[in-house]
Amino acid sequence: MTAPTQAAPLPRHHVHHSYIWLESVRTILIIAVCVMVANFSTIAGLVAEEGFGGAEAGLIMAIVGGGTLLLILVVFGIVAATRVLGYKHLYFTVGPDEFTLCSGIFNKQKVHVPYQRVQSVDQRATLIQRIFGVCTVSIDTAGGAANKAVVVPYLTKAQAEWLRAELYNRKNALAAQAAAAAVAAAPAAQSAIAGATAMAQGAATFVEGAQLPAASGNVLDMGADAWNQVGGVFAGPAQDTGRVSYEYGLTNKELFLAGLSNTTSVGLIFAGLIVGVLQIVGFVFDVMGDAANGAVESAMMFAGSQAAAYIIGAVSAGVIALVLVLWLISALGSCIGYGGFKARRRNNRIEVEYGLLQHTFQGVDVDRVQSVVVKQSFIRRLFGFCELSLGKIDAAQDSDASNQKNTLAQQGIVIHPFVKMNRVPALLAGLVPEFADLPQEAKPVAKVALRRALIRRGVIQGGGFWLAVVSLLCMIGLKLMVSAAEAGAFEVEDALALAMVNSFGGGLLLVLLVLSALLFIIDIIGAVLWARESSFAYNRRFMQVSNGGLSRETVSFPRQKIQFGCTRSNPLQRRAGTDTILATTAAGSGGTTTALIDVPHAEAMAWLDWLKPGGNRP
Known part of the structure; x- marks a missing residue:
């Protein structure tokens, strides 16, 4: 008998050899940065104790630097050897x-x-x-x-x-x-x-x-x-x-506007700068030692003078300018990303x-x-x-x-x-x-949805409302403490410190109250826009859901992509005769649910009938 012939093995396609050295360089750079950051605190503590001079400090810094370099070289060798072995066993067919x-x-x-x-x-x-x-x-x-x-x-x-x-x-x-x-196999299906x-x-x-x-x-x-x-x-x-x-x-216009509207990294950059400044201040305090206490007392005395107001104004202007510069840099980065x-x-x-x-x-x-x-x-x-x-x-x-x-x-x-x-x-x-065949006849939310949206967005979920509550409570607490200090319930030094806090804190709380009023107005406007613009629609092949407000999102999806749909209602919604409709598709990990709140009950029931098998037939 003739032995059966074995199929020829499939050709192996290896990845490019840059997998070895580019990946090694990337890994070693990350390790080097981590090691340097870890050694920074050690060097800062040494400078705080011994100063920048001295043979002992120089010897310790040399040992730390040499050890860091040796560690980086050893790790680089290990990473490179691992990448070489991994490259030989990494292929596809x-x-x-x-x-x-x-x-x-x-x-x-x-x-x-x-x-x-x-x-x-x-x-x-x-x-x-x-x-x-x-x-x-x-x-x-x-x-x-x-x-x-x-x-x-x-x-x-x-x-x-x-x-x-x-x-x-x-x-x-x-x-x-x-x-x-x-x-x-099935001629009838031809x-x-x-x-x-x-x-x-x-x-x-x-x-x-x-x-x-x-x-x-x-x-x-x-x-x-x-x-x-x-x-x-x-x-x-x-x-x-x-x-x-x-x-x-x-186009140039679209690129520029897209870059300006996607500057979400400004906050992260600004937060990073604040953290960096705090670390520098901490390092300065470690180096100054006991002299820092006197500097703090002098700063507190200076804070009450008129010159401090000009300095605070200049610093505020500088911070605003810095934020604008960061915003422009972030916008430029977004444009390059597009x-x-x-x-x-x-x-x-x-x-x-x-x-x-x-x-x-x-x-x-x-x-x-x-x-x-x-x-x-x-x-x-x-x-x-x-x-x-x-x-x-x-x-x-x-x-x-x-x-x-x-x-x-x-x-x-x-x-x-x-x-x-x-x-x-x-x-x-x-x-x-x-x-192309998207539904055109939109069904708006119920009329009662406006009142419910004002309560939900303006009060229950309203950031401005709760910020105003917290600010008012803080103002009341501060006034009570000042009254107690005037009655002699505090020591003289504590009373002076409390008076200084009252002068700065009172102004800050007034600013927060103004800010909370603006946020409350914005929440109310968003609620009104949501009630006027939110709707849903469906036809034989598609469903469309729009949620309005200061921002607006319209999602259109085929009926055949809907995995399941349902309605929900809490006691307040049932009293108002409304439901929340939810349609889940397979988009995204774990599915994506598109919801619309406060749909009239009759419209929600008609939508459920449309979801039934055959419910989309004319």
């Missing part, structure tokens, strides 16, 4: 039915991903990775929170593009084979499949025939084009990943890429899109713009991948960060024509 990633030195790991489960193939590259033409590829499946994204680090740009095209091609080929087998195919072809024709938007660009696109042409040291040749049928970018933004339709996939320094590429099949989200923050509402994004099922990310995700990636797929509201239908028609 592309088989006929599944993608396989192998890794691990002692604990071996094999991750198998069937092509039918591939949802999106994203890639991200830090600035250093872009210089060398490598990136990190993450393969998302439809597992939600149950599965982690499969991360393949340090592929060249050519490898990443080839892998993405190969995975999608094999997935489409298997889907075509399954459809052909279904037709052969008409249904033919109808679905015709619909898909019609959608594709609509996309290809859609008029491309006017060529848009900005000053940073030139830098993005230069990056794309250079690629990087090891990028490799560009790969053909399919024909683009629709594409757009950002540099090279492109959204496109390629075959049946939607792709978005952005980032002038750190580059991010995201993509998703159209059939995996869970929702279309139109979000207007307060700033965007002032200008008549919105943020347009697509919800999708996200697999859980491991630490390496999540560290590289920026704000945009955490919001699903943002297909336009700052677009005029009247352009939204045209962009959706070109990018996702499958969402």
Whole structure:
């Protein structure tokens, strides 16, 4: 008998060798910073005790510095050796039915991903990775929170593009084979499949025939084009990943406004500066020793003088100027983060890429899109713009991948960060024509919702209301303490200190009361806007929920994507004849629930009937 022939082993594709040295350098820099920060307190304590001079202090500092350098070199050797061993055992194969990633030195790991489960193939590259033409590829499946994204680090740009095209091609080929087998097994289903195919072809024709938007660009696109042409040291040749049928970018105006509206890092930077100043003050107090007490007493005496008011004003102006500078720097960083933004339709996939320094590429099949989200923050509402994004099922990310995700990636797929509201239908028609048939007849919340919103947002959840309560209580307590001091209940020194606190604290509490009044007015305005603008709508194929206020969000999703829906009501709602409707889709880890409060009871019951099987038929 002839022995059965064994199938030839699949070729192994290793990651790029920069995985060894780039990752080692990154790790050692982090360790070096941590060691230096840990030694700072030791050196500060030594300077406080011995001063900057002295042979003993110099010897100890030399020992600490030499030991730190030796430790860094030893750790670097260990990390580099570990990376070399890990590189030899890190590879992937592309088989006929599944993608396989192998890794691990002692604990071996094999991750198998069937092509039918591939949802999106994203890639991200830090600035250093872009210089060398490598990136990190993450393969998302439809597992939600149950599965982690499969991360393949340090592929060249050519490898990443080839892998993405190969995975999608094999997935489409298997889907075509399954459809052909279904037709052969069930001839009666041919008409249904033919109808679905015709619909898909019609959608594709609509996309290809859609008029491309006017060529848009900005000053940073030139830098993005230069990056794309250079690629990087090891990028490799560009790969053909399919024909683009629709594409757009950002204009200069949209780029500038998007950068100004996404400056959330200013608060973190300012907090970091405050912490740094406090650490410096603590170091100065350690060095000064007992002399610091006299400085504090002199400062307290000076605080009551007229010159202190001018100094406080100058410091306040300086702080305001510093905040404005930080805001401008943050806005510039946000603009650079949006540099090279492109959204496109390629075959049946939607792709978005952005980032002038750190580059991010995201993509998703159209059939995996869970929702279309139109979000207007307060700033965007002032200008008549919105943020347009697509919800999708996200697999859980491991630490390496999540560290590289920026704000945009955490919001699903943002297909336009700052677009005029009247352009939204045209962009959706070109990018996702499958969402063209959105409901138009909105059903508003109940009339009683306005009164309930005023109580809920203005009092129960109102920050201004509770800030006013706390400020008034503090003012009453301070007045009682001052009255007790005037009656002789405190020592003379304590009475003087209390009088100083009263002079500063009283003014501060008045400022807080004014601030609380402004916040209360803002809460009331937001409640009125919410009651006037919140609504929901549904038709045969889609549901849409809008929640208004100072900011506004409209979520549209297909009926077939709704996992389940329900209504809830508390005793007060039942008395008012309203319900809260909740629709849960599979978007995001663990699902995404879209809710609307205080819907009329009759409308909520009609919506539940629509959710029943067959309830969407005309």
